[in-house]
Amino acid sequence: MTAEIEFENVSLHINGARLLDGITLSIPRGQKVALIGPSGAGKTTMLRLISGIAWPTIGKVHVADQETGTLCGNALRRFRRQVGFLHQQDNLVPQLRVAHNVLMGKLGDWSWWQSLWSLFRPRQVDVALAALERVELGNRLWALPDELSGGEQQRVALARLLVQEPRVVLADEPVSALDVRLGRAVVQQLFQLVAQERTLVVSLHSLSLLDEGFDRILAMRDGRIVHDGPPSSLSKKLLQEVYGAELAQIDVSPFHLADDEG
Ligand SMILES: Nc1ncnc2c1ncn2[C@@H]1O[C@H](COP(=O)(O)OP(=O)(O)OP(=O)(O)O)[C@@H](O)[C@H]1O
Numbered sequence: 001m002t003a004e005i006e007f008e009n010v011s012l013h014i015n016g017a018r019l020l021d022g023i024t025l026s027i028p029r030g031q032k033v034a035l036i037g038p039s040g041a042g043k044t045t046m047l048r049l050i051s052g053i054a055w056p057t058i059g060k061v062h063v064a065d066q067e068t069g070t071l072c073g074n075a076l077r078r079f080r081r082q083v084g085f086l087h088q089q090d091n092l093v094p095q096l097r098v099a100h101n102v103l104m105g106k107l108g109d110w111s112w113w114q115s116l117w118s119l120f121r122p123r124q125v126d127v128a129l130a131a132l133e134r135v136e137l138g139n140r141l142w143a144l145p146d147e148l149s150g151g152e153q154q155r156v157a158l159a160r161l162l163v164q165e166p167r168v169v170l171a172d173e174p175v176s177a178l179d180v181r182l183g184r185a186v187v188q189q190l191f192q193l194v195a196q197e198r199t200l201v202v203s204l205h206s207l208s209l210l211d212e213g214f215d216r217i218l219a220m221r222d223g224r225i226v227h228d229g230p231p232s233s234l235s236k237k238l239l240q241e242v243y244g245a246e247l248a249q250i251d252v253s254p255f256h257l258a259d260d261e262g
């Protein structure tokens with residue numbers, strides 16, 4: 001398999017703070033990766049680098065056959081279309097109705113005048129409706145984001161991603177604003193969206209969702225990857241090393257942990 005995401009000795013420093021520290025990593029196309037680790041470990045920062053929102057201070061990041069730090073203009077626009085990002089605090093456009101927010105997933109495919117005209121007379125409302133029905137919000141097509149709960153807003157953002165159909169899908173704690181049932185549904189929908197051929201990287205606080213079919217777990221701490229292996233490689237001892245005192249607040253069940261050795 002060819003690498004879809006590649007980090008070559010990547011460090012990121014901001015105002016003297018070291019957010020990431022010497023990360024080398026290769027994620028093959030189609031792999032489903034969970035990023036775990038305590039608050040402040042660098043999970044969101046990793047996703048920002050993959051999405052090309054941030055660039056490394058040292059080293060190189062390659063995603064979808066591009067080196068992110070070198071992109072601008074049309075090349076950057078094309079790249080953004082290929083990489084979908086479900087943010088931790090999602091940014092719907094508050095002035096736009098749900099239908100328009102969902103159809104923003106199409107902006108990369110439309111010409112500027114089609115995009116502009118769509119604000120008055122939405123193109124492909126049927127596409128928006130189908131995506132909203134998949135996240136159980138088919139009846140809120142014309143609502144404003146303010147009229148929705150935090151969890152519902154997050155599901156609208158998921159619908160936008162379904163419409164965009166990107167090649168690499170990133171999600172930053174897609175379940176934190178949701179109850180467990182909807183959280184599991186969002187993760188399952190992410191898996192459906194990516195199917196076999198797309199690559200998925202998800203940061204998770206709740207380890208209870210690790211049994212949803214991830215191929216690989218990357219555990220981070222202090223800007224470094226401290227463990228890299230399949231879900232079956234996670235043991236209680238390892239999680240203790242990764243999370244320290246924070247482990248007490250982490251929901252692990254019903255995920256099955258490997259027996260500790262030695
Ligand atoms: N713009 C910034 N300038 C300086 N430090 C930053 C900046 N953004 C993030 N940090 C710091 O970098 C570290 C990593 O942050 P990051 O958001 O990647 O953590 P995280 O693993 O996503 O945490 P959480 O689980 O709380 O979301 C934190 O210590 C954070 O305070």
Ligand SMILES: [Mg+2]
Pocket residue numbers: 043044045088172
């Ligand atoms: Mg984060």
